[in-house]
Amino acid sequence: MRTGILARSAAISAAALLVLTACGGGGDDEGGTGGGGDAASGEKQVNVYGSDGNMGNALGERLSGEGALAGMKGTLPLTELSGDFRDRLLEVTPDLVDYNYAGETYDAIVITALAAQMAGTNDANVFKAFVNGVTVGGDKCEDFASCLEIVNGGGNPDYDGQSGPLSFTDAGEPAQASIGIQQFGPDNRIDDSATRYVLPGDEANATTDEGPAPAPAGTTSPEPLIIGTLLPETGNLAFLGPPEIAGAQLAVNDINAAGGVLGQQVQLIQRDSGDTTTDIATQSVDALLQAGANAIIGAASSGVSLTVIDTITGAGVAQFSPANTSDQFTTYNDNGLYFRTAPPDVLQAEALADLIIEDGNNTVGILALNDPYGTGLAENVANNLQSAGLAEGDIQSIIYDPQAANFDSEVQQMVDFNPDAIVVIGFDESSRIIEGLNSNGIGPQR
Structure with missing residues (x-):
């Protein structure tokens, strides 16, 4: 059985030494029951896990029962954001509840701006060749202002931003990513004191191509860089909208405070992505293209991005998602114009499977929504569990329709x-779904 990234991450920080016990049971449960059993009562304790689509305080707000999520664990692309960055996000959006993908959104815009500055043009068909190189080689920098100094000095910046070590591959996505492991407390909110971080992936897989020679220092443009956002203000991922939108606004504020791009202040146009059940994303993309957007940041949902990626990249505009995780984008025919700061599901799946194995679970049921994100992550988790030693029959995957009237059959x-x-x-x-699990005695609530 492999050691797993959770064990290997012990050297990352003291937080990695924490042993989280989900729902009263885990790999180190005192009763020695393995798999989450309750030795005192004889009742089997089922450990419940989530992933980035539901690991947020917004989930707890939908559940009123005391301790309805207590001990539920999960994984999500997450970096240990600095207090200063959180405070600055709160200055933009004072009522933020979660910070999911705020750093990834911020970084997507900073990378786009740096690539345009290095290319000497706002034309995405030109600056796309500089995007990956901004994240590797060269001189380290952690904000737009310091990276811009490197560019103006004729150097190549290696931007490590708010979402961690980026190091893009040739496909335009992180070779290694910070994954947070979080747990809900008895108040149905994320217990921040229990959060820890791991780094799946391998920076050695990053591109070795630092891009073309940059434009001469001082190059300017008669037109501003226009960045549009396609982020969820409505729909089933609306809870991700506020931190992403705050991250986008903060990035543009910081870029413009440092002088902007190519001598012009960056313009930000925000539009709603909706979800896969509406036509909002298509309408928003049309509006952004008509407004002259050079890059579109979003969507959050992999399913939504798949409905608009051809329109965006076909128009010669860059698409840069802070939250898409579906593996489909790694090899998608995108004219070299699609990028993401969120890691592909192969990385999150590794962390999630290792967490499940670490907790001593021997049989695993997977309930996943039927879309590119759900089916892709479910398959990758199952594959990782089998690589860790579970037999195929120890894992049962059930794919459900998220628009179904109820989930009684899946819960049964x-x-x-x-x-x-x-x-x-x-x-x-x-x-x-969790309400159904709870009512049947196999959810996190006890």
């Missing part, structure tokens, strides 16, 4: 399977 299949652990990969409908 989990009851019948009677696993040690259940993974819920979904969005806001996860609250109804």
